[in-house]
Amino acid sequence: MQGLFFTFEGVDFCGKSTQIKRLVQRLEHQDIPVLLVREPGGTDISEAIREILLDTKNTSMHARTELLLYTAARAQIVAEKIVPALAASMVVICDRFIDSTTAYQGYGRELGLAFVQKINEFATQSLKPDATIWIDIPLDVAEARRKQFSLKKDRLEGEARSFRERVVAGYQMLADAEPDRIHIIDGNGPIEDVEERVWQVVSPLLTRWQDQ
Ligand SMILES: Nc1ncnc2c1ncn2[C@@H]1O[C@H](COP(=O)(O)OP(=O)(O)OP(=O)(O)O)[C@@H](O)[C@H]1O
Numbered sequence: 001m002q003g004l005f006f007t008f009e010g011v012d013f014c015g016k017s018t019q020i021k022r023l024v025q026r027l028e029h030q031d032i033p034v035l036l037v038r039e040p041g042g043t044d045i046s047e048a049i050r051e052i053l054l055d056t057k058n059t060s061m062h063a064r065t066e067l068l069l070y071t072a073a074r075a076q077i078v079a080e081k082i083v084p085a086l087a088a089s090m091v092v093i094c095d096r097f098i099d100s101t102t103a104y105q106g107y108g109r110e111l112g113l114a115f116v117q118k119i120n121e122f123a124t125q126s127l128k129p130d131a132t133i134w135i136d137i138p139l140d141v142a143e144a145r146r147k148q149f150s151l152k153k154d155r156l157e158g159e160a161r162s163f164r165e166r167v168v169a170g171y172q173m174l175a176d177a178e179p180d181r182i183h184i185i186d187g188n189g190p191i192e193d194v195e196e197r198v199w200q201v202v203s204p205l206l207t208r209w210q211d212q
Pocket residue numbers: 010011012013014015016017018019145149187188189190191194
């Protein structure tokens with residue numbers, strides 16, 4: 001049986017890592033084999049690429065270089081980790097995936113959607129998540145959390161507000177285009193409430209998968 005592939009998306013501080021941790025705990029509690037990976041990263045090669053991408057020293061990085069580095073990191077993790085885990089019937093949870101590239105590089109950097117989507121397909125060999133959880137929060141809430149929880153900005157966190165607005169608009173367009181795959185979760189409110197909303201989406205998919 002082929003595994004089940006979930007991805008989490010949304011702007012920085014929307015709560016992806018927090019919610020993924022809780023979901024993984026739930027799944028492990030049910031003895032479901034889980035592979036958790038984060039993008040960019042998750043393999044030795046991809047983690048090395050991640051350091052280049054997030055390094056605040058790399059202010060001169062061209063948008064096209066950025067797109068290719070993200071895509072290179074993804075090609076590696078798909079081949080080395082995700083495809084084998086799905087073949088081994090695991091539940092794979094990925095912290096950011098193709099939609100981040102479309103939202104950030106396609107919409108945010110305005111690199112051209114058709115091309116970004118093509119290169120996504122190239123990197124993933126057209127592998128798509130079974131379901132994507134987009135945790136949606138207003139940018140002001142993200143900003144408040146950044147002030148509360150983060151001292152240091154990485155290269156991308158230093159981007160202008162207009163960039164972030166294009167990213168959110170990009171996620172919205174993606175969700176509108178693929179409503180069956182992309183589930184919009186309201187990320188506002190207590191962590192437990194968001195966790196419950198995520199579970200309402202994941203749980204029926206899991207049950208259907210287990211009943212196959
Ligand atoms: N619902 C919530 N209410 C208040 N604070 C939250 C909520 N969810 C997460 N946080 C806090 O906000 C911060 C960012 O959360 P988290 O790291 O999960 O976001 P993220 O989407 O993974 O961000 P990044 O893209 O930067 O990795 C953390 O300190 C977390 O504890």
